[in-house]
Amino acid sequence: MSKSIKVLIIDDEKDFCYFVKKNLMRDGMFDVITATSGKYGIELAESEQPDIILLDLVMPDMFGSEVAAVLKEKADTANIPILYITALATDDDIGENEEKKTGNNHILPKPVRTKKLIETILNILRKP
Amino acid sequence: MTPPFSRKKSIFFIRMVVIITTAYFILFTPAVNKQLENWGYLFIVFYMLTNLLVARIPEKFFYDDKIFYGFLLSDSILLPAGIYFSGYVGSDLYLIYFLIVSLITISSRFKYLMINAIIFSCIYGWMLYQKGFLTGPLAVSYSIRIPFILATTMFYGYLITTRLKGKDRKIREVQEQYEQIVQATDVLMCIVNHDGNFLFANQKLVTFYGYLNKKNLLGSNFSGIYNGDKAEAEKALSYVKSVFQKNDMVQHESFNKHHDIWFSNTLSPIRDPSTGEVSAVCIISKDITNRIKEEKKLIDTVELLRKTRDQLIQKDKMAALGRMASGIAHEIRNPLEIIYMGVDYLEYNLPDDNPHIRKSIEKIFNAVNRTNNIIKNILSFSRQSEYKITQIPLISLLSNTLALANHTIRKNGVSVYREYDDEFLEIAGDRNMLEQVFLNLVNNAIDAMKDCKKKKLTVRAYKKLVTKIGYKSGYRRADFFSIGDEMIVVEISDTGKGIPEKAMPKIFEPFFTTKPTNEGTGLGLSLSHMIMDRLSGTIDVESRENQGTTFFIKLQPASRMPDLKKA
Numbered sequence: 001m002s003k004s005i006k007v008l009i010i011d012d013e014k015d016f017c018y019f020v021k022k023n024l025m026r027d028g029m030f031d032v033i034t035a036t037s038g039k040y041g042i043e044l045a046e047s048e049q050p051d052i053i054l055l056d057l058v059m060p061d062m063f064g065s066e067v068a069a070v071l072k073e074k075a076d077t078a079n080i081p082i083l084y085i086t087a088l089a090t091d092d093d094i095g096e097n098e099e100k101k102t103g104n105n106h107i108l109p110k111p112v113r114t115k116k117l118i119e120t121i122l123n124i125l126r127k128p
Numbered sequence: 129m130t131p132p133f134s135r136k137k138s139i140f141f142i143r144m145v146v147i148i149t150t151a152y153f154i155l156f157t158p159a160v161n162k163q164l165e166n167w168g169y170l171f172i173v174f175y176m177l178t179n180l181l182v183a184r185i186p187e188k189f190f191y192d193d194k195i196f197y198g199f200l201l202s203d204s205i206l207l208p209a210g211i212y213f214s215g216y217v218g219s220d221l222y223l224i225y226f227l228i229v230s231l232i233t234i235s236s237r238f239k240y241l242m243i244n245a246i247i248f249s250c251i252y253g254w255m256l257y258q259k260g261f262l263t264g265p266l267a268v269s270y271s272i273r274i275p276f277i278l279a280t281t282m283f284y285g286y287l288i289t290t291r292l293k294g295k296d297r298k299i300r301e302v303q304e305q306y307e308q309i310v311q312a313t314d315v316l317m318c319i320v321n322h323d324g325n326f327l328f329a330n331q332k333l334v335t336f337y338g339y340l341n342k343k344n345l346l347g348s349n350f351s352g353i354y355n356g357d358k359a360e361a362e363k364a365l366s367y368v369k370s371v372f373q374k375n376d377m378v379q380h381e382s383f384n385k386h387h388d389i390w391f392s393n394t395l396s397p398i399r400d401p402s403t404g405e406v407s408a409v410c411i412i413s414k415d416i417t418n419r420i421k422e423e424k425k426l427i428d429t430v431e432l433l434r435k436t437r438d439q440l441i442q443k444d445k446m447a448a449l450g451r452m453a454s455g456i457a458h459e460i461r462n463p464l465e466i467i468y469m470g471v472d473y474l475e476y477n478l479p480d481d482n483p484h485i486r487k488s489i490e491k492i493f494n495a496v497n498r499t500n501n502i503i504k505n506i507l508s509f510s511r512q513s514e515y516k517i518t519q520i521p522l523i524s525l526l527s528n529t530l531a532l533a534n535h536t537i538r539k540n541g542v543s544v545y546r547e548y549d550d551e552f553l554e555i556a557g558d559r560n561m562l563e564q565v566f567l568n569l570v571n572n573a574i575d576a577m578k579d580c581k582k583k584k585l586t587v588r589a590y591k592k593l594v595t596k597i598g599y600k601s602g603y604r605r606a607d608f609f610s611i612g613d614e615m616i617v618v619e620i621s622d623t624g625k626g627i628p629e630k631a632m633p634k635i636f637e638p639f640f641t642t643k644p645t646n647e648g649t650g651l652g653l654s655l656s657h658m659i660m661d662r663l664s665g666t667i668d669v670e671s672r673e674n675q676g677t678t679f680f681i682k683l684q685p686a687s688r689m690p691d692l693k694k695a
Contacts, residue, residue, distance in 0.1 A: 013465075013466065016465055016466050019466060020469055022473050026476060058458065087459075087460075087461035087465065088454065088457070088458055110461045110464065110465040111465040111496065111500060112465065113468050113469075114468075114469065
């Protein structure tokens with residue numbers, strides 16, 4: 001892969017964003033931008049057009065599902081795949097309704113290690 | 129009961145008249161025959177002595193007509209005898225006259241009394257005629273005695289027919305009334321003596337115990353009515369004896385096995401009127417089977433309500449804990465994630481050649497993993513993870529579970545017994561969840577037998593019809609099993625140390641454990657309980673300390689859900 005993969009992280013945990021950015025960028029395979037609120041994340045998604053968005057489910061200003069719904073409605077962000085990374089272990093919290101709104105989504109429960117995270121991202125992007 | 133002027137008292141009254149009359153003649157009348165006077169004193173003394181004897185005769189004997197009239201007669205004779213002994217009259221005819229009057233009164237009926245009077249009057253008249261008393265100067269004074277006989281007799285006849293006979297009739301009437309009451313009541317009634325022999329029984333009792341008539345029953349004792357059941361007869365007799373001892377009423381309830389009837393028994397003392405001691409016992413037995421049955425129903429219902437309430441509280445607790453667990457999980461997993469990512473970063477950037485650093489990083493990961501596992505366990509409560517109810521062959525599921533536990537089973541030297549009624553039992557459930565439940569129970573069983581000599585694990589599986597109302601089985605819509613339904617039961621039973629009775633109500637509570645702190649999380653059984661609830665099944669336990677514990681897992685048979693896919 002010649003071009004690096006652009007990843008947008010939307011998560012209110014600053015330290016999480018910091019370490020994920022550090023870990024993903026170490027090999028030069030990923031280009032990472034971070035947003036610590038839902039609103040800012042939507043702005044960045046529009047302006048930066050990332051290849052994939054890592055989205056937290058529970059944030060102070062918006063729920064991850066709400067962010068996903070907004071992105072889905074906008075033509076230029078609708079097709080960006082979303083990977084939820086959530087500390088809520090229950091699959092119910094992501095539920096069927098969200099799936100309808102956001103289309104195909106992927107879930108990775110926290111805590112997750114860097115290796116697994118990279119594998120999952122690559123898997124999602126490899127799909128047609 | 130005793131009339132104001134009893135028969136006994138009337139006898140004493142007559143005797144008093146005899147003594148006073150005799151004494152009067154001795155003291156105040158000049159005697160014709162002085163030699164006889166001393167005999168008069170002796171007569172009074174002797175007569176008074178007999179009074180002492182008469183006083184000892186119980187009152188009831190005087191109601192025997194023969195005895196009463198016997199006294200009446202003998203005392204009537206003794207009256208003229210007393211006068212004769214006082215030496216007032218020299219003539220033997222005088223004595224004979226009173227003897228005749230007395231003899232006449234033997235009869236207890238007015239008609240016979242009059243016939244007697246006429247016959248004896250004729251005899252007496254003939255005697256007077258023979259002695260020549262009916263002629264001469266004293267003819268009038270002698271002949272007037274004959275109408276006097278008749279008059280006395282008539283007066284006496286009037287007395288017995290109106291007074292005494294009336295009294296007897298009244299007694300008879302009262303007796304009849306009592307008899308009617310006793311026979312008409314709805315209770316079994318009898319009178320028994322000290323040895324439990326029947327002295328009286330009402331018809332109801334006679335027919336209840338299958339006797340043809342009262343005569344067959346009377347004289348027999350308790351062992352007769354209890355079909356030779358010695359223990360029952362002894363028990364009944366002991367109550368009778370306690371009445372004799374306490375001289376007071378005794379009440380108790382008893383169950384008649386042969387008739388399937390409950391009785392409420394009242395044993396009352398019947399006292400001897402003269403001594404006040406208990407002479408017999410009256411037993412009144414009332415059928416209270418219906419009441420007892422209703423009571424039992426009520427107790428059962430209360431018990432069921434209590435159980436349901438406990439379970440509701442338990443459910444509430446679980447739900448609250450689930451909510452809390454999910455909150456905790458979220459709060460803890462976020463920092464855990466940062467630790468993971470941070471350590472990943474450190475691991476990558478630190479020099480590779482220092483084995484201590486590598487080891488330290490590994491230790492940090494281990495600690496995070498452990499924390500995460502605890503969170504995972506707690507989360508099992510709030511997790512609504514996807515489960516699929518499918519048709520599962522039960523025996524293969526049980527075999528799988530035992531295979532998973534095989535290592536622990538062998539390590540602990542436990543012998544496993546499988547008792548399956550049917551090799552083809554099919555249940556409706558989720559394979560993974562049930563495996564978790566069974567494995568948890570098997571592991572618990574092995575743990576419970578660790579320090580026991582006998583280590584026997586029995587796994588049973590059988591079909592059963594629901595017959596009893598219990599937790600989640602009954603008639604309500606919300607019940608998992610209805611009466612008459614088929615269910616499949618799995619029993620997992622050990623010969624371990626058992627569950628202490630105090631711990632029983634708590635074993636399905638989360639975090640409750642009897643195991644040492646580092647061995648159990650206290651989540652296994654509560655999780656199993658929750659899983660069974662979700663699978664429309666139940667889990668129960670029976671345990672005896674130092675003997676073992678059996679868990680009953682009741683499952684839905686696959687036949688109840690025909691649309692199920694085969695797993």
